[in-house]
Amino acid sequence: SKAPFSISIEAIREFQVITDGAPAEFGRMGGGYLNAITKSGTNELTGSLFYYTRPQNLLAKSHSTGLEATDFKKQQFGGSVGGPIIKDKLFYFVAFDGNRDSQPVDFVWGGNSPVALDGTAANVAVDPYNNDAALIARDGRYSSKGDADTIFARLDWFVSADHALQFRINRTDFNGDITGQTTSRENTSTDDSKVLSLVGQWNWTIGSSWLNEFRYAFVSDEKPRVPASRAPQVNISRVGFYGGYPFSREFETKRTQFTETLTYLTPSLQLKGGFDLNLTDIAEVFAGRGNGEYLFSSLANFRAGTWSTYRQFMGLGGRTAQEAGRFADKEKEFSAFVQGDWRLGNSLKMVLGLRYDRQEHADFPIASFANPSAFP
Numbered sequence: 001s002k003a004p005f006s007i008s009i010e011a012i013r014e015f016q017v018i019t020d021g022a023p024a025e026f027g028r029m030g031g032g033y034l035n036a037i038t039k040s041g042t043n044e045l046t047g048s049l050f051y052y053t054r055p056q057n058l059l060a061k062s063h064s065t066g067l068e069a070t071d072f073k074k075q076q077f078g079g080s081v082g083g084p085i086i087k088d089k090l091f092y093f094v095a096f097d098g099n100r101d102s103q104p105v106d107f108v109w110g111g112n113s114p115v116a117l118d119g120t121a122a123n124v125a126v127d128p129y130n131n132d133a134a135l136i137a138r139d140g141r142y143s144s145k146g147d148a149d150t151i152f153a154r155l156d157w158f159v160s161a162d163h164a165l166q167f168r169i170n171r172t173d174f175n176g177d178i179t180g181q182t183t184s185r186e187n188t189s190t191d192d193s194k195v196l197s198l199v200g201q202w203n204w205t206i207g208s209s210w211l212n213e214f215r216y217a218f219v220s221d222e223k224p225r226v227p228a229s230r231a232p233q234v235n236i237s238r239v240g241f242y243g244g245y246p247f248s249r250e251f252e253t254k255r256t257q258f259t260e261t262l263t264y265l266t267p268s269l270q271l272k273g274g275f276d277l278n279l280t281d282i283a284e285v286f287a288g289r290g291n292g293e294y295l296f297s298s299l300a301n302f303r304a305g306t307w308s309t310y311r312q313f314m315g316l317g318g319r320t321a322q323e324a325g326r327f328a329d330k331e332k333e334f335s336a337f338v339q340g341d342w343r344l345g346n347s348l349k350m351v352l353g354l355r356y357d358r359q360e361h362a363d364f365p366i367a368s369f370a371n372p373s374a375f376p
Contacts, residue, residue, distance in 0.1 A: 002146060002176045003148050003176075004099050004101070004148055005097060005099070005148065005150060005172075006150065007036070007038075007170055007172075008078055008095040008096060008097035008151075010048055010050070010078055010079060010080040010095040010096075011038050011039055011080065011095040011154075011170075012038060012039070013037045013038060013039040014037050015034060015035070015036055015037075016036075017034055018032050019032040023351055023353055024337040024338070024339045024353025024354055024355040025274075025337055025353070027335060027337065028357070038093075038152065038154060038168065039080070039082065040082065040093050040154055040156050040166075041083050041084060041092045041093040041154070042082065042083070042084070043083075043084050043087055043091075044083065045081075045084075046081070046082055046083065047079065047080060047082070048080050049078075049079040050077065050079060051075070052075065052076040052077070053074065054072075056072045056073065071102055071103070071141070071143040072102065072103055072104060073100060073101065073102040074100070074102075075099070075100045076097070076098065076099050076100075077098050078096045078097040078098055079095070080093065080094065081093075081094055089158055090155070090156070090157050091156045091157075092153070092154070092155055093152075093154045093156075094152070094153045094154075095151070095153075096149075096150070096151050097148075097149075097150045098148070098149050098150075099148040099149075100147050101146035102143050102144070102145050102146075103143065103144050104141050104142075104143055105142050105143065105179045105180075105183075106141055107139070107140065107141055107181060107182070107183065107185070107240075108181060109135055109182070109239055110128070110129070110182070110239050110240065111181050111182050111238075111240075129299070134242070138184040138185065138242045139184075142179075144176075144188075145175060145176060145177060146174070146175075147176070148172065148173065148175075149172070149173045150170070150171065151169075151170070151171050152168070152169070152170045152171075153169045154166065154167070154169075155167040155168075161205070163202070163203070163205075164203045165201070165202055166199075167199070167200050167201075168199040168201075169196075169197065169198055170195075170197040171195070171197075172195045173194050174192060174194075175192050176190070176192065177189060177190050177191055178191045178225075182239070182240035182241060183240065183241050184240060184241060184242040185228065186228055186243065186244070187228070187229070187243060187244070187245055188227075188228050188245060189225050189226060189245035189247070191223075191225055192222075192223065192224050192225070193222070194222040194223075194224075195219070195220070195221050195222075196218075196219070197218075198217065198218045199216070199217045200215070200216045201213065201216075202214045202215075209265050210262070210263070210264055210265075211262075211263045211265065212260075212263075213259075213260070213261045213262075213263070214258075215258075215260075216257070216258055216259075217256070217257040218254070218256050219254070220252070220253070220254050220255075221251075221255075222252045223249070223251040223252075224249070224250055224251070225248055225250070225251075226248065227244045227248050228245065229243060229244040229245075232244065232291050232293060233245070233246045233291070233292070233293040234294050235293060235295045235296065236296045236298075236299060236302045237296060237298060238298075238299075239299055239302070243293075243294075246288055246291070246293055247286070247289075248285075248287060249284070249285065250283075250284065251283075251284045251285075251286075253282050253283075254280070255278060255279070255280045255281075256278070256279045256280075257277065257278050258276070258277045259274065259275070259276045259277075260274045260275055260276075261273070261274035262274060269341070269343070270341040271338075271340050272337075272338070272339045272340075273336075273337060273338040273339070274336070275334070275336040275337075276334070276335045276336075277333070278331075278332070278334075279330070279331075279332055280330065280331045280332075280333070281328075281329075281330055282327070282328065282330075283326075283328045284326070285325050285326045285327075286325050286327070287313055287321040287322050287324070289311050289312055289313045290312070290313045290321035290322065290325065292310065292311070292312040293310070293311045293312065294307045294309075294310055295308050295309040295310070295311070296308065329361060330362070331360065331361040332359070332361075333358070333359050333360075334357075334360075335356060336355070337355040337356070338353065338354055339352070339353035339354075340353065
């Protein structure tokens with residue numbers, strides 16, 4: 001999505017950049033990877049606050065229209081706090097990050113190059129669209145937003161010298177929209193994102209050489225998209241768009257993950273093995289041009305009411321466009337690995353690993369559009 005961040009900068013303790021290739025433990029990639037480690041509470045109460053802003057009076061005028069950016073707003077703010085609940089035993093950490101972004105859209109019919117009635121470039125200083133009531137009614141600048149709120153919380157419980165529990169939650173809400181310089185306000189759409197992540201982890205130290213780690217995670221990801229209008233879209237070549245945004249969408253995934261890793265450690269050797277199970281539910285509704293779209297090849301044809309093409313996505317087998325555009329599936333991914341890291345000296349390490357991956361999902365039949373009545 002267009003969200004500026006998925007976790008607060010105040011929640012990150014350190015980044016690990018692994019450039020020598022992903023080991024068998026992670027898989028699904030051939031190059032390096034980035035690992036982010038989050039902060040935790042300690043026996044001392046600590047916290048932070050921050051605020052960033054980009055003042056509107058320091059902005060230049062629009063390069064395309066020469067107008068002041070009167071609707072511009074850019075702010076980021078947040079903070080964190082962490083400390084003990086029970087000294088040496090139970091700790092908490094919470095971080096919040098907020099973003100408020102509002103920018104003017106210098107909507108102009110025809111963009112920066114207005115066109116004449118015959119579709120050629122207009123060498124006139126006047127607006128060639130000032131006689132079209134439908135266009136005049138939808139003219140003018142409007143604002144585009146990109147607001148985000150992210151909250152992260154972590155709880156660490158050291159049950160004993162051998163057992164440690166950790167719980168993490170991260171929630172991101174983003175509210176944005178889809179715009180364009182030749183897209184009227186009526187033709188815009190929301191483009192939101194809501195992500196919730198829950199993680200529980202148990203670390204068990206078995207003697208002086210063994211470590212067991214079990215992790216459970218649940219992630220919900222929603223990306224609704226609601227158009228500002230449900231009317232058919234009107235597309236005038238080299239002029240612009242009005243009516244409803246044609247690509248409405250409802251999208252959601254829910255993923256449940258179980259991970260188990262057992263590690264054996266010596267000063268020069270690390271042996272590690274485990275498995276990873278992901279269960280994913282996917283649901284999406286995508287009905288592109290379900291409300292119809294009129295295409296005009298020129299402004300003259302628009303004024304004459306002569307469209308070149310009309311397109312509309314229709315439902316099949318008695319379904320509506322929304323029903324026919326729905327997709328839902330369950331997917332299961334299982335992996336297992338074993339890996340050895342042998343340090344031969346201060347400047348030489350050998351890594352050998354083996355990984356198994358299996359993906360299971362529905363086997364959908366190939367649709368025959370020559371016979372719509374055969375659709376189940």
